[in-house]
Amino acid sequence: MGQATGYFTHKDCWxxxxxxxxxxxxxxxxxxxxxxxxxxxxxxxxxxEASQASITDLELAHSRMHIAALRGLSDSLRDDIAAGxxxxxxxxxxxSINIHSWDAILRAAGAAIDATDAxxxxxxxxxxxxxxxxxxxxxxxxxxxxCFVNNVAVAAKYALxxxxxxxVAIVDFDVHHGNGTEDIVAGDERILMCSFFQHPFxxxxxxxxxxxxxxxxxVPAYTKGMDIRELIDMMWIPRLEAHKPQLVFISxxxxxxxxxxxGQLGLVEQDYAWITQRIKDVALRHAKGRIVxxxxxxxxxxxxxxxxxxHLRVLADV
Numbered sequence: 248m249g250q251a252t253g254y255f256t257h258k259d260c261w262x263x264x265x266x267x268x269x270x271x272x273x274x275x276x277x278x279x280x281x282x283x284x285x286x287x288x289x290x291x292x293x294x295x296e297a298s299q300a301s302i303t304d305l306e307l308a309h310s311r312m313h314i315a316a317l318r319g320l321s322d323s324l325r326d327d328i329a330a331g332x333x334x335x336x337x338x339x340x341x342x343s344i345n346i347h348s349w350d351a352i353l354r355a356a357g358a359a360i361d362a363t364d365a366x367x368x369x370x371x372x373x374x375x376x377x378x379x380x381x382x383x384x385x386x387x388x389x390x391x392x393x394c395f396v397n398n399v400a401v402a403a404k405y406a407l408x409x410x411x412x413x414x415v416a417i418v419d420f421d422v423h424h425g426n427g428t429e430d431i432v433a434g435d436e437r438i439l440m441c442s443f444f445q446h447p448f449x450x451x452x453x454x455x456x457x458x459x460x461x462x463x464x465x466v467p468a469y470t471k472g473m474d475i476r477e478l479i480d481m482m483w484i485p486r487l488e489a490h491k492p493q494l495v496f497i498s499x500x501x502x503x504x505x506x507x508x509x510g511q512l513g514l515v516e517q518d519y520a521w522i523t524q525r526i527k528d529v530a531l532r533h534a535k536g537r538i539v540x541x542x543x544x545x546x547x548x549x550x551x552x553x554x555x556x557x558h559l560r561v562l563a564d565v
Contacts, residue, residue: 252563253374254292255358263351270546271393282552297358307404310388321349359402362539373538381543383425400431416492421500421543422510433458439490441483468511472518491533501545501554516557523561
């Protein structure tokens with residue numbers, strides 16, 4: 248049984264960018280890498296290069312049309328650039344692709360799938376996927392909010408369909424509601440989704456579903472870490488214990504940090520460590536410790552790097 252924490256990434260994840268000044272930028276991954284080196288945490292992780300997800304696996308969570316459209320958009324962008332056209336293709340006001348985005352999309356979802364395979368095989372204890380683009384706003388049939396393919400939802404469906412698991416959980420602690428994940432998993436009783444998010448906030452409307460497999464906790468701006476902890480203990484943990492997940496996925500967004508001006512919540516590194524420990528305790532009780540965590544948001548580079556370090560220290564037990 249491998250006891251290490253796997254760290255999955257790929258250089259393709261750096262090559263996707265959405266234009267100068269965009270907050271969801273390659274420098275986010277640089278900040279994390281630098282922090283791992285400076286902190287010495289790098290030596291505690293088992294690095295793995297992400298492979299590309301197959302179209303068939305992406306279609307576990309997405310419509311065939313959506314995947315075909317993304318791929319087609321990428322192909323036509325190449326032709327446009329060759330003809331002297333624009334270097335980016337816009338999907339919504341804040342979401343666009345460049346010619347490298349399709350490869351990055353495949354690697355980001357591929358990392359989550361590879362991590363699932365490695366954790367299920369017992370090669371590693373748990374895993375973190377340092378990937379971009381993020382995924383939790385990507386719905387079954389559409390891209391939005393910096394997201395194209397829902398990495399965590401793809402991996403959760405993959406664990407159920409390909410590994411034959413009966414129950415998994417998705418825990419989302421990004422400042423924004425994982426509307427895409429909700430769209431994909433609402434009503435699938437095999438998947439319990441737990442989240443907190445700032446509300447009212449992007450995406451408009453917050454949670455749209457009252458499905459019984461969702462534990463959504465909308466919190467007002469300026470909510471502090473201690474209040475979030477209390478809500479988690481009261482609302483998430485009993486439901487997670489009752490669900491007994493055989494594998495836990497984390498949509499690890501770090502933009503609820505008090506230094507991140509993308510949101511207005513007040514979490515700090517210690518809160519992320521505490522939340523990670525609570526999730527890990529559930530995973531140890533019911534899932535042989537199996538956790539696959541995927542990077543979502545987090546746009547203040549320093550706060551992002553420190554928070555990922557705190558998250559990884561708990562996962563890696565160092």
